[in-house]
Amino acid sequence: MPLDLLLALSGLVAGAFGTLLGLGGGILIVPILTLGFDVPVTAAVGTSLICVIATSTGGAAVNVRAGRADVRLGIMLGAGTVVGALTGGVVAGLLPERILAALFALLLAYTAFTMGRGAIRGRSGPSPEPTMEAATPDGPSEPAYRFRRLPAAVGGSFVAGNVSGLLGVGGGIVTVPLIHLLMGAPMRIAVATSNFMIGITAAAGAYAYLFRGDVDAALAAPVVLGVAGGAAIGARVSGRIRPGWLVALFVVVVLYVAFQMAMRAVGSS
Amino acid sequence: MSGERGAYDWLRDGIALVLRVGTYVAIGIVGIGYAVGLLAGSGEGQRPLVDLIGAGGAPAIIGAGLLGLTLLPVAVLAAAGIGFARGGERGRLLTTLAVIGLLLVSLLAAAILARPG
Numbered sequence: 255m256p257l258d259l260l261l262a263l264s265g266l267v268a269g270a271f272g273t274l275l276g277l278g279g280g281i282l283i284v285p286i287l288t289l290g291f292d293v294p295v296t297a298a299v300g301t302s303l304i305c306v307i308a309t310s311t312g313g314a315a316v317n318v319r320a321g322r323a324d325v326r327l328g329i330m331l332g333a334g335t336v337v338g339a340l341t342g343g344v345v346a347g348l349l350p351e352r353i354l355a356a357l358f359a360l361l362l363a364y365t366a367f368t369m370g371r372g373a374i375r376g377r378s379g380p381s382p383e384p385t386m387e388a389a390t391p392d393g394p395s396e397p398a399y400r401f402r403r404l405p406a407a408v409g410g411s412f413v414a415g416n417v418s419g420l421l422g423v424g425g426g427i428v429t430v431p432l433i434h435l436l437m438g439a440p441m442r443i444a445v446a447t448s449n450f451m452i453g454i455t456a457a458a459g460a461y462a463y464l465f466r467g468d469v470d471a472a473l474a475a476p477v478v479l480g481v482a483g484g485a486a487i488g489a490r491v492s493g494r495i496r497p498g499w500l501v502a503l504f505v506v507v508v509l510y511v512a513f514q515m516a517m518r519a520v521g522s523s
Numbered sequence: 524m525s526g527e528r529g530a531y532d533w534l535r536d537g538i539a540l541v542l543r544v545g546t547y548v549a550i551g552i553v554g555i556g557y558a559v560g561l562l563a564g565s566g567e568g569q570r571p572l573v574d575l576i577g578a579g580g581a582p583a584i585i586g587a588g589l590l591g592l593t594l595l596p597v598a599v600l601a602a603a604g605i606g607f608a609r610g611g612e613r614g615r616l617l618t619t620l621a622v623i624g625l626l627l628v629s630l631l632a633a634a635i636l637a638r639p640g
Contacts, residue, residue: 258561307592311546311599319539325603326612329619332600336625343629454596454622458629461593465633471575471585475557478589482550 257291258476264290265480266487269309273488275504279481280306280423280456281365284358285511288518293473295354296346299422300463301474303456305481306424310453312485314446322446324439327401328454331433331447334408335425335455338415343462346420356519358421362512365427370505401437410436411451419459424452534606541602542595549591556584597626 264286265279272279280302287298317323346354401407414428426448434444463469560581575586600623607616 304589304592307595308546308550311542311592311595314599315539315542315546318535318542321535325534325538326615329600329603329615329622332622333618333625336622336629340625340629454600454626457593457596458626461626461630461633464589464593465636467574469589471556471582471589472560474589475553475560475585478550478553478592479557 261291261473262476262480262483265305265477265482266484267480269305269481269484269486270488270491271484271500271504272309272481273485274491274500275369279309279485281362281427281508283477283481284422285362285515287473287477288355289511289514291473293470295351295358296463296468297470297473299346299354299420300460300466300468301470301477302422303418303460303463304469304474305478306418306422306456307453307460308478308482309485310424310449310456312482314450314453317446317449320446322442323450324443324447325450327433327437327439328447328450330404331407331411331429332451332454334411335415335418335429335451336458338412338417339419339425339455339459340415340462342416342419342421343459344419345416347462347466347468349420352519352521354421355515359512359515359519361417361421361423361427362508362515366505366508366512368427369501369508372501401433401439403436403438407432407437415455415458418452418455419462422459424448425455426452533609534603537602537606538599541598545591545595545598549588549595552588552591553585554588556581556586556588559584593630597623600626 265283268279268282268286272282283302283305284295284298287293287301288295293301314323318325410432411429414425414432417423417428418425426445429448429451430441430444433439433447434441437444439447460469563581576583576590600619604616604619604623607613607619
């Protein structure tokens with residue numbers, strides 16, 4: 255019972271923190287489960303993918319309704335992310351835990367670098383991922399822009415899917431810059447479209463983990479419920495919190511976690 | 524133009540509805556399974572989905588909820604496909620069907636490969 259409560263609370267924190275910072279929570283769930291609860295990396299990744307689907311679908315419902323998510327673009331790029339996630343999910347089952355931990359440490363370090371750089375440049379990290387409660391239906395009813403470099407973006411989305419299937423994150427850290435910088439879509443559309451795609455991508459990766467037995471139902475249930483609750487709380491308070499200090503705290507925490515994951519990879523922890 | 528607009532609205536509203544209802548239902552099922560597990564005091568371990576659902580009781584309910592969550596994107600894509608079909612967007616309909624096919628093939632492959640023997 256106390257373990258269940260701890261798991262649910264961890265999910266709550268990951269969901270709230272992830273929503274406040276526009277990350278979805280997957281980047282926090284894997285290290286929390288691995289380092290805090292000594293869950294094997296593959297089981298943590300499988301559980302995280304399920305949580306990522308839950309947070310993505312909740313937010314996407316609002317984004318799609320408000321016309322912020324470009325469904326057509328999301329599905330086109332989804333073809334790339336799904337193939338990438340399938341590959342990632344299969345490869346993750348073949349890689350040793352240490353390699354997965356090392357790859358995750360690299361992803362964490364990259365995320366901390368990206369968010370830290372954004373904060374130093376005067377932004378508050380990536381644009382908050384609109385969620386079910388935070389978003390308002392004020393977007394355009396139809397995206398009014400023309401995207402470019404579609405073939406390159408589909409290739410890039412394969413990489414995003416691979417990262418998602420391999421490491422249990424949404425892949426938004428790759429797809430948002432891809433849609434915004436490479437394809438030229440407005441940031442708001444890029445974030446919302448990426449959020450829509452994340453559920454599709456994570457599902458493709460999750461099947462391999464679910465059927466392989468890499469998702470523990472007793473562990474996943476409280477975490478999924480906690481993440482869903484945390485995402486709702488995060489969305490509710492997101493407008494009232496100045497995210498500057500939150501980003502700074504996040505960067506420090508993520509760098510520490512990256513160090514711990516790296517230690518686990520080399521076998522010292 | 525108004526026809527295209529109507530098709531787009533249908534696409535948008537249909538997908539949003541599937542996402543919203545599906546999320547609540549799937550998370551609700553996980554919650555019910557979790558509550559049943561707490562009341563019954565079952566402490567099941569890590570098992571493949573097929574065994575989990577076959578076990579009955581709380582693990583089966585949780586497994587069904589988790590499976591429902593992972594199948595939600597397929598339902599969303601199906602809703603999008605209907606929207607594209609109504610709007611006469613054949614190319615996008617084919618892309619959507621291809622993505623649905625990929626997801627279902629991966630589901631099937633995962634289920635088959637996970638079977639012992």
